[in-house]
Amino acid sequence: MAAPRLSGTENRLVSLPLSRIRVIMKSSPEVSSINQDALFLTAKATELFVQYLATYSYKHGRGKEKNALTYTDLSHTAEECETFQFLADILPKKILASKYLKMLEKEKRDGEVREDDEGEEEEDEDKAVGDSVGS
Amino acid sequence: MAERPEDLNLPNAVITRIIKEALPDGVNISKEARSAISRAASVFVLYATSCANNFAMKGKRKTLNAGDVLSAMEEMEFQRFVAPLKESLEVYRHEQKGKKEARKDKDKKTDSEEQDKSREEDNDEDDERMEEEEQNEEEEVDN
Numbered sequence: 001m002a003a004p005r006l007s008g009t010e011n012r013l014v015s016l017p018l019s020r021i022r023v024i025m026k027s028s029p030e031v032s033s034i035n036q037d038a039l040f041l042t043a044k045a046t047e048l049f050v051q052y053l054a055t056y057s058y059k060h061g062r063g064k065e066k067n068a069l070t071y072t073d074l075s076h077t078a079e080e081c082e083t084f085q086f087l088a089d090i091l092p093k094k095i096l097a098s099k100y101l102k103m104l105e106k107e108k109r110d111g112e113v114r115e116d117d118e119g120e121e122e123e124d125e126d127k128a129v130g131d132s133v134g135s
Numbered sequence: 136m137a138e139r140p141e142d143l144n145l146p147n148a149v150i151t152r153i154i155k156e157a158l159p160d161g162v163n164i165s166k167e168a169r170s171a172i173s174r175a176a177s178v179f180v181l182y183a184t185s186c187a188n189n190f191a192m193k194g195k196r197k198t199l200n201a202g203d204v205l206s207a208m209e210e211m212e213f214q215r216f217v218a219p220l221k222e223s224l225e226v227y228r229h230e231q232k233g234k235k236e237a238r239k240d241k242d243k244k245t246d247s248e249e250q251d252k253s254r255e256e257d258n259d260e261d262d263e264r265m266e267e268e269e270q271n272e273e274e275e276v277d278n
Binding site for chain 1: 142143145146149150152153154156157158161162163164165167168171172174175176177178179180181182183184185187188192197198199200201203204205208211212213215216219220223224226227228230231
């Protein structure tokens, strides 16, 4: 009686090493022990997850390249698809360094404007700050 | 519990293979994308474990079992995984059972080699014992 074959890499039931999956699972502080079936299922689920994340991101990717899967495709998925939102922190959107620097400058300016509102006596100083920000 | 950073990562070669098999032929995967998916997979394991553990705790159990993991998948909105996971689990359990029986047969062979002299007398007894063991195993699987 031959066991039914399921689709998977090289006809193996699971490719991800159970030992490594176990290490990751045990790094979770509240977990005491893991039954063998649960370990197997977690490994298999992770494989299904990888397949799903890759194909979803490829299909919905708004990247310019059609024959490639890029980081941008993945971070789009994390941001836009509710199911993958738990990945948003580890797959942040990339922005150009110049844009980031501009953002920092804007935050700094906004902070200075708020400080101006607080101080009434130092009018001359406020005026000076206002002038430099405006320019 | 201190682990080296690499220990919480999954092997690159395996991750790459899984991705390639999922995507159409000829699609390239950037190194960055591959690394990102690998990290995402590790986070997935942690999330699934934490979720499954909640179910175990609800059931006042300290050991995570198959049911906990399946419940976690539903909770995490990965219901689509449940049916294929159940299928795989059946095959896995079947394989494990096969391995167990193979080990038992191996033990029996070494035993019978040692007991050559009394083999004739023991044959009937051996058959009965094997039947009993098979019944016991079936009961385990049903649980």
